[in-house]
Amino acid sequence: MNRPLVVAAIAAVLGWVLGWVLGATLGGNLATSVELAGTRGYEATGLIGGIVGASAAALLAARGAAPGRG
Numbered sequence: 566m567n568r569p570l571v572v573a574a575i576a577a578v579l580g581w582v583l584g585w586v587l588g589a590t591l592g593g594n595l596a597t598s599v600e601l602a603g604t605r606g607y608e609a610t611g612l613i614g615g616i617v618g619a620s621a622a623a624l625l626a627a628r629g630a631a632p633g634r635g
Contacts (some may be wrong), residue, residue, distance in 0.1 A: 588612070
């Protein structure tokens with residue numbers, strides 16, 4: 566198996582969960598008027614947090630796990 570791909574996939578899942586939880590927490594309390602994809606408040610900010618968290622975590626993990634690094 567391709568190790569950088571596996572590491573990036575695991576990081577993306579963890580980043581999604583962390584981003585979703587943080588986004589939902591902040592959105593439920595501070596950003597109740599945010600709208601995205603037919604959702605509002607904590608649902609929308611949770612979705613935004615999940616997308617950003619997964620993307621950032623996957624990129625950082627893939628870059629750090631690339632051959633020749635370290």
